[in-house]
Amino acid sequence: MRVVIGGGSGFVGRELTRFLCKSGHEVTIISRQPGPGRITWADLESSGLPPCEGAVNLAGENFMHPLRWWNESFKKDLFSSRIDTTRSLAKAIASSSSPPRAWVLVTGVACYKPSQTMQYTEETEWNPFNLFSLLVKEWEAAGSLPENVARNTRHVVVRSGLVLGADGGAIKQMLPPFRLGLGGPLGSGQQPFPWIHVADLAGIIARSLEPPSKPVPSIPEIYNGVAPAQNTNYEFTKALGRVLRRPAVLPAPRLVLQALLGVERAAVLTEGQWVLPKRTLESGYEFQYLNLESALKEIVRS
Numbered sequence: 001m002r003v004v005i006g007g008g009s010g011f012v013g014r015e016l017t018r019f020l021c022k023s024g025h026e027v028t029i030i031s032r033q034p035g036p037g038r039i040t041w042a043d044l045e046s047s048g049l050p051p052c053e054g055a056v057n058l059a060g061e062n063f064m065h066p067l068r069w070w071n072e073s074f075k076k077d078l079f080s081s082r083i084d085t086t087r088s089l090a091k092a093i094a095s096s097s098s099p100p101r102a103w104v105l106v107t108g109v110a111c112y113k114p115s116q117t118m119q120y121t122e123e124t125e126w127n128p129f130n131l132f133s134l135l136v137k138e139w140e141a142a143g144s145l146p147e148n149v150a151r152n153t154r155h156v157v158v159r160s161g162l163v164l165g166a167d168g169g170a171i172k173q174m175l176p177p178f179r180l181g182l183g184g185p186l187g188s189g190q191q192p193f194p195w196i197h198v199a200d201l202a203g204i205i206a207r208s209l210e211p212p213s214k215p216v217p218s219i220p221e222i223y224n225g226v227a228p229a230q231n232t233n234y235e236f237t238k239a240l241g242r243v244l245r246r247p248a249v250l251p252a253p254r255l256v257l258q259a260l261l262g263v264e265r266a267a268v269l270t271e272g273q274w275v276l277p278k279r280t281l282e283s284g285y286e287f288q289y290l291n292l293e294s295a296l297k298e299i300v301r302s
Contacts (some may be wrong), residue, residue, distance in 0.1 A: 002052040004100075006030040006085050007059030009038075010158075011042075011168030012106070016056065016202040023206070028052070028061070041088060049092035054209040056104045057143070059085040063265065066173065070262025082107075086142040091234055094149050102154045102209045105143040107225060109159050109194050111136040114271035116192065121278040122159075122222040131264050140220070146227075147218075154216050158201070158206040160293075161226035161275060164295055165198030166302035175292040178240055184250035187270030188255065189234030194226040194275040195232060197289035197298070201225050207285055224277045225230075229291045231270065243300050 003020055004047050007013050008029030028050050029038045029142075049055065060080040068074045086105060092216040093099050109133035112120040120126075128134040138156055144150075163169045177183050204225050208256065231239075241248030257266040 001188060001209065002026045002028070002050075002055060004028045004030060004052040004089075006041075006055075006057040006089050008056075009033075010058055011087060011165065012163060012198060013058045014200055015165065015198045016058070016169060016205055019199075019202045019206055020197070028195065030085075035187055041085065042088055044088055044092055049089075049096045051098065052100050054102045054104070055089055055093055055100045056209070057086050058091050058106050058107070063268070064170065064173070064261075066221045070265050073218060075131065078296065079138070082139045083142045090143050090145060093153060094146050099153045100150050101152070101211060102156065103143070103145065104156045104158065104205055104208045105140065105220075106158045106160055106205065106225070107134070107136050107139050109161050109224065109273060109275045110268065111159065112273040112275060114191070114267075114273050116190065116272075116274075119274045119276055120224075121276050122224055122280075123278070130267075130270065146229070150216070150218060152216060154196050154208075154212050156223065157220045157222040158200055158204055158225045158239055159179065159275075161194030161196050161224075163198050163201055164195055164299060166299045168197070169198065171299055174240070175244075178244055178246060178248060179206065179260065181246045181248075182250055183237060183246070183248040184252060185234045185248075186235045186252050187233070187254040189232060189237060189251065191233050191270060192272035192274045193231045193233045193236045194273065195228050195229075195236070195292070195295075196225050196233070197295045200289055203288065204280060204285055207283070209270050221279075223280045224275050225280070226275045226277050227283065227287060227289060227291075228277055230274055230276075233269075236292060243293070243296045 061077045128137045237248045253268050
């Protein structure tokens with residue numbers, strides 16, 4: 001199978017590329033920079049979609065970028081880096097003389113309203129309530145395909161939780177202070193902490209690229225890309241401390257996080273939602289990492 005991956009040079013993209021290539025598939029990455037096995041977004045606009053059976057978009061500015069201050073310019077980049085690339089890929093798919101049989105867009109669980117009591121599944125109806133949920137709404141809408149193309153191209157949306165892995169993401173920034181014994185809960189620590197190991201997210205995406213066993217539905221298939229385990233931020237903190245054999249008792253107060261990251265960005269860390277991968281499990285996907293301890297041990301060992 002030939003797969004085109006927007007943002008394939010990023011944290012999740014590298015894992016997905018390794019997974020697919022190891023399984024004997026051919027990958028072309030869409031990136032801002034040209035190179036072997038790559039095309040640029042400008043190439044996509046001018047020359048169209050390369051021949052492929054699957055297309056994935058993982059592109060997007062890192063919302064926790066350590067060198068970017070939380071301001072209107074950064075917010076604009078967050079939206080455009082996700083929505084514009086998604087729209088470009090969807091347009092290229094629709095214009096292709098031979099559209100791929102699968103189109104997978106990875107968004108986020110920020111669409112679900114933070115709560116310590118509600119539980120959300122893929123069947124939950126929701127409306128935008130803050131900046132990030134509005135982003136997800138517009139992001140997913142940008143991936144829509146015309147009806148004549150959608151009849152034959154399977155459209156899958158994977159809503160990802162916080163992605164854990166040794167090669168990047170949040171853990172890469174967390175490990176240095178935790179190794180020094182300076183880690184601790186964020187805010188109260190009681191907020192839900194929906195997470196997934198990067199290998200499982202890659203596995204869910206790869207499974208979504210497979211031919212469906214039944215006719216292609218007329219609307220996107222939604223899958224929550226989160227581990228079945230339900231954990232709070234406090235439980236995550238304690239688990240990481242145990243794996244590293246370091247104390248993890250120094251909390252990061254909400255006000256400090258707001259001052260460092262901005263109020264809206266800090267809220268993503270100090271609030272959370274219970275998200276269940278109901279449809280993901282029903283699809284038959286078998287998670288490699290079912291609990292935090294096993295996921296974190298693999299990451300630290302790597």
